[in-house]
Amino acid sequence: MTRFPDAWYLVLSSRLIPGLDGGYTVATLARSRQMREAGAEIALLTVDPGAPEAHVEHRSEFVRRGMLDVPERLRNLFDEASDPRGGGAPWLREATVPGDANPSLSYRDVTDAAGRAIVSLPVITGDPDWHLTTAPIVVRDADGSSVGVIAGFGALYRAWLDHVVAGLRGRVERPVVVICESRQLGELLSGWRAPAVRLLHTVHTTHLEPPFTADAPVNPLWSRWFTVADRFDAVLWPTPSQRDDVVERFGSSGVHAVVPNAVVPPASVVPIGAREPGRVVVVGRLAPGKRVDLAIRAFVGAAVPGATLDIYGDGAERGALQALIDDLGVGGAVVLRGATEDVAGALDAASVYLSTSAFEGQGLALAEALSHGTPAVVFDIRYGPRDMLRGGGGVLVPDGDVAALSAALADVLGDAAVRDRLSAEAVVAAARFAPAPTMAALAAVARQALDREPRRSPAVR
Structure with a gap:
């Protein structure tokens, strides 16, 4: 324990x-x-x-x-940071030194529940290092006047x-x-x-x-x-x-x-043979780094009769992805399902989890798929897939090779014995990422x- x-x-x-x-x-x-x-x-x-x-x-x-x-x-x-009587809390006031706002900067007031200003924060635009500023943060009194300043967000x-x-x-x-x-x-x-x-x-x-x-x-x-x-x-x-x-x-x-x-495993794993044999799922934000367009192209290239691709998630790329689906004429098989709170249900119904990310930190969606016993077909990227699949549970494909991804997807979808083996391996692999x-x-x-x-x-x- x-x-x-x-x-x-x-x-x-x-x-x-x-x-x-x-x-x-x-x-x-x-x-x-x-x-x-x-x-x-x-x-x-x-x-x-x-x-x-x-x-x-x-x-x-x-x-x-x-x-x-x-x-x-x-x-x-x-x-x-607020005092119920108005103005800054004692710890906030004690952190101030005499001073006032920087007249060359714009400021944004942060208010308490009664709408009274507590602090005025400098607005640093266009600078990815805005958090490093030492521009004065103005602490307000109950009447809105300045108590003093704190030198930047770090302080x-x-x-x-x-x-x-x-x-x-x-x-x-x-x-x-x-x-x-x-x-x-x-x-x-x-x-x-x-x-x-x-x-x-x-x-x-x-x-x-x-x-x-x-x-x-x-x-x-x-x-x-x-x-x-x-x-x-x-x-x-x-x-x-x-x-x-x-x-x-x-x-x-x-x-x-x-x-x-960590990923909490489900109470029980749906046997792979009880799932829809041709159902493929993608789970993640519809953002450029996820390269969901490559998942769509790989699925189409696999050309598995009766297979479907459900894409769960939302984001800036949704319009472009729908246009791609329409251009390829695969709207009957490829569907953007939008964001869902029931990722577990989507994974329990799937025969394959597909990922085409360009990069990850770990890949929580992949870890969750493995915990549900869902075989994975993924690009071999930094970081996550190789570490998680070193004991099996899925197929690693050279990064960016859409033709190889299509072939791997077709192989897994077309062979029930392979899916059985990968599903069992996936559960074992995911155990390394359980909370304990x-x-x-x-x-x-x-x-x-x-x-x-x-x-x-x-x-x-």
């Missing part, structure tokens, strides 16, 4: 909004829920500057979907976290483990000086640019992050392949560990981090 070290655990995300950010939101909420079920004392924290009523709706929707047990477990900086986030940590340790004196789920937040916290706090940083996506080979250019948004990665007490990579590529390229600083995102082993890996990393001194220099703020 997994036992987390005795500590407070904070899962920190930039935002958690139903229907946004794809697998990131699902994985972050699932991790916190699984940690709690494994005995960890956790809270979810976000820094989304949305309206209080919007945050109430988000919490309620996550509870409705079974992704959050109680609304109060999801805390937000700006919800806690604001650290002030709130200091307040949250102090509150927890005031209840029970124990160390704090912060699991940072966001690259932007990680950069801002890499120099956070807080006693008895360990900072673990998760990774949800690839760090590479096309062509996504091990030596491909690093995504510019990640280049700076790698310069501060050794300040984290651990970095949690979702696959061994990505961890190994990073260590090979950047060296090992002792912080790199593998902790995949994943939480055991996370607890071990937390224990190692707590056994060492924090890696962040006390001289850095």
Whole structure:
């Protein structure tokens, strides 16, 4: 049985909004829920500057979907930044220094439930590094006047976290483990000086640019992050392949560990012989990186009589994909089903799961398909498929080879014995990503981090 070290655990995300950010939101909420079920004392924290009523709706929707047990477990900086009497909360006011807004910048007011301004945030447009600004954030009094300023988002986030940590340790004196789920937040916290706090940083996506080979250019948004990665007490990579590529390229600083995102297996697996023998499913956002057009072309090229392709998901590419289906004249067999809350039902009815992504962090949809015993036919990309299918459960096809994908799809759809074998292998493969082993890996990393001194220099703020 997994036992987390005795500590407070904070899962920190930039935002958690139903229907946004794809697998990131699902994985972050699932991790916190699984940690709690494994005995960890956790809270979810976000820094989304949305309206209080919007945050109430988000919490309620996550509870409705079974992704959050109680609304109060999801805390937000700006919800806690207001004083009931108006103006900023005491911890926020205490973090200010004398000053005023930068007259060259536009500002956006964040208000409390009564519509009163709490803070005015600088609006930095057209700059992917907006989060690094030290432009003054204006803290407002009850009458709207300025109390003072805080030097940028990093200082604001650290002030709130200091307040949250102090509150927890005031209840029970124990160390704090912060699991940072966001690259932007990680950069801002890499120099956070807080006693008895360990900072673990998760990774949800690839760090590479096309062509996504091990030596491909690093995504510019990640280049700076790698310069501060050794300040984290651990970095949690979702696959061994990505961890190994990073260590090979950047060296090992002792912080790199593998902790995949877990997928809860179904109570029972629908036998592959009881499913529609020609039904193929794609699950994911209709975004350019998913290359769903190649899935459609591969399915058409497989030319399996009676087969169907159901595509679950929504996004910017929907119109173009529907146009492709119409141009190919395959509307009777290929259907864009839209987003669904019943992914499990779609996988239980399918004989093959098909994926044509250009890149992934881990590939949660693939992991879920395997847990349902659905054979996979996928491109061999960085990262995820090769790690997950190393023991079987699907067919890896050279990345981008649509003809080979068509052939593999036809082979699996045309051979019931192959589907039986792959389905059985898939369930075994998915067991490595069940909550129990994943939480055991996370607890071990937390224990190692707590056994060492924090890696962040006390001289850095």
